[in-house]
Amino acid sequence: MTSFSNNRVCKLLNIQFPIIQAGMIWASGWKLASAVSNAGALGVIGAGSMYPENLDHHIKSCKEATNKPFGVNLPLLYKDIEKHIDIILKNGVKIVITSAGNPATFTHILKNEGITVIHVVSSSKFAQKAELCGCDAVIAEGFEAGGHNGREETTSFILTPIVSEAVAIPVIAAGGIATGRQMLAAMVLGAEGVQVGSRFVASDEASSHINFKNAILKSAEGDTILSLKELTPVRLLKNQFYEKIKELYHQHASTEQLRTLLGNGRAKKGMFEGDLENGELEIGQVSALIHHIQPASYIVTEIVRQFEEALQNPLK
Amino acid sequence: MTSFSNNRVCKLLNIQFPIIQAGMIWASGWKLASAVSNAGALGVIGAGSMYPENLDHHIKSCKEATNKPFGVNLPLLYKDIEKHIDIILKNGVKIVITSAGNPATFTHILKNEGITVIHVVSSSKFAQKAELCGCDAVIAEGFEAGGHNGREETTSFILTPIVSEAVAIPVIAAGGIATGRQMLAAMVLGAEGVQVGSRFVASDEASSHINFKNAILKSAEGDTILSLKELTPVRLLKNQFYEKIKELYHQHASTEQLRTLLGNGRAKKGMFEGDLENGELEIGQVSALIHHIQPASYIVTEIVRQFEEALQNPLK
Secondary structure (H helix, E strand, C coil): HHHHCCCCHHHCCCCCCCEEEEECCCCCHHHHHHHHHCCCCCCEEHHHCCCCHHHHHHHHHHHHHHCCEEEEECCCCCCCHHHHHHHHHHHHHEEEEEEECCCHHHHHHHHCCCCEEEEECCCHHHHHHHHHCCEEEEEEEECCCCCCCCCCCCCHHHHHHHHHCCCCEEEECCCCCCCHHHHHHHHHHCCCCCEEEEEHEEEECCCCHHHHHHHHHCCCCCCCEEHHHHHHEEEEECCHCCCCHHHHHEEEEEEEHHHHHHHHCCCHHHHHCCCCCCCCCCHHHHHHHHHEEEEEEHHHHHHHHHHHHHHCCCCC | CHHHHCCHHHHHHHCCCCCCCCCCCCCHHHHHHHHHHCEEEEEEEHHHCHHHHHHHHHHHHHHHHHCCCCCEEEEEECCHHHHHHHHHHHCCCCCCEECCCCCCHHHHHHCCCCCEEEEEEEEEEHHHHHHHCCEEEEEEEECCCCCECCCCCCCHHHHHHHHHHCCCCCEEEECCCCCHHHHHHHCCCCCCEEECCCHCCCCCCCCCHHHHHHHHHCCCCCCCCECCCCCCCCCECCCHHHHHHHHHHHCCCHHHHHHHHHHCCCCHHHHCCCCCCCCCCCCHHHHHHEEEEEEECHHHHHHHHHHHHHCCCCCC
16 A cells, blocks of 8 residues: 555554544444454544543453554543543543644643644634644544534535645545545545544444434435534434424524523434434435445445545546 | 546537636626637636626627637526527527526527537436436536535535436536646546636636625635525625625524515626625635636646646645
8 A cells, every 4th residue: 555655644643544433423432443443544432422431441442452543532522521531541542533622721631641632623723723732633624524513614625725735734634535536535635634424424333323324325415414503513414303403493493492402312312322303313415425334344445445546547 | 638638528618628617697708708718728608697788799709809619607597598598599609508497498499509508506416407408518516616506505525426426428516626636636526627616706807896806815714605595595705795694684584685685786796896895795615715816827727737736646
């Protein structure tokens, strides 16, 4: 794989392919993370849906299941953030991906312990801030990405080159990437690696409910939408829960009413428990291009193979 | 330029480079179209902002200014559509790009006259319909594009590959393309050509007002937004007019109130007369990457040069 022999993301993370599995809530436990890492990419445990003791269990299990590098995704606004950091440090985690919050608060604590820190951003301004805070790389996440998302709605076609121009640290593109051609396109735009989310939700090892995985396979263009912008913008699959959000919008509901509808546990109900009507189903636009549930190792291998083919024959 | 020797868009349109200048209202008269065509790409006259007699004048002037192929962009919902078609036929225009409407109505009339017809679409379903109607190619326009836009909000990263898989006719990517690297990325994703809009608005030859051109140079990430979704979704530069739209939204205004605010002549006021506060300024997200007003021929040459460099060295 000579294509990646000088790749800075591979060097930084000590991985074979510059592909990071997104640390998606309710999908990314030790099984998925270790399978991705064993396949030569970076597996990531999603701490956002875990109590501290769960996170501890998943990190320990991941270390047993792989000798390769893996990471933990840590939403900085999480209420148990300090307990999570404590567990990350105690378990000797080497790579942390921070998101949804200010990198100034925790980056130096992690860096002081020798941890590689990558921050998720949705603009070049945030990317420059992350670089100033000492982050080793940034993940630039476009409007098309699933889950929580930036307010400026900048898509990967614009975000990738503009962030790549704005910082000297490596840029990893996220949002809209499920195939090797999409990976190459992102790298042509200036990224040195990619983060893949939705495709790994539809993997055998993801802890997402099978109903949710099947819903991803069935989804088509226009089936996702960036919604709840008054709270935190989130891209989700349209379902009955989304119809209720729409109803509230038609009634000119207050932010408080939206928050009440969202309630607690919506995401778990949808993505983990498989309630496709009442649950929140976070997924990217690229779900329209996902047609199979496959082992994570197959997904990594296929993306790399498609990437290499595309690199040999970029214009088809 | 061996890269394009087998390119189907070049063959179809008899042009040197598979770059189409978008037929943007208030920007794309004969000066811009002929300059782009003379540079080896496809110049396009934007009929959407022209009375029939204006269109007649611009087509005649364009034929005097270039011997190369050029096209006319024709929004199918335009009230004078039949007069426009009449003028197109009388003047022997060879290439028509249709948008904003049903390709079933007029494609066969144009095709019967030997005209090459390309239709602008925002989904693979519309692309398949255009193909069935006999269109020779489609332009797949992503969410990031300026001006009127699809309701499904699919971005170029997803739209380009999904439309390319859905039809056998050539796909031209639009939305988010102002540089040669963006052009290559679109072609890696399956496009056989690109349509470039915003970058040509900021050209010497565009009839856009200089105030608007300067506003494009100043614009940054997050400065455009897809708005007025209750009428026809349109991506515009945020200004005082947009603040008034926002105010109406906060007051839960009706569609009728929004239509009244929009009124008539907003687009002309902004883009042609240069009223940056009260006018409507249609532009794409990629305006954040546009830093200079340049001659159209320079823009074509630079995009092609960057494309060739990127093709030689796709991973930088």
